Amino acid sequence: MxxxxxxxxxxxxxxxxxxxxxxxxxxxxxxxxxKVTDPERLAQLDLPAHETVIEYPKRMIQFFPEVSSARGPLD
Structure with missing residues (x-):
């Protein structure tokens, strides 16, 4: 990997x-x-015990290859 x-x-x-x-x-x-720790926000999710959620800023979407180009990851 x-x-x-x-x-x-x-x-x-x-x-x-x-x-x-x-x-x-x-x-x-x-x-x-x-890491999202706010109980009110977490209460709005159906989150299994083995998962977690994070907050990721919209400005970072540019780094996904599918957004920044027509190609896939590492093509």
Missing amino acids: ALHKLGQDPNSPDGKSPTLYYDDETDNYIIQGW
């Missing part, structure tokens, strides 16, 4: 998060973002 960093938030004060990765083995994205 190889993870490929596709983009990092240019507005991140620490330069670490959020970040978008592509997993070339599973053909899935891995998204690093801010």
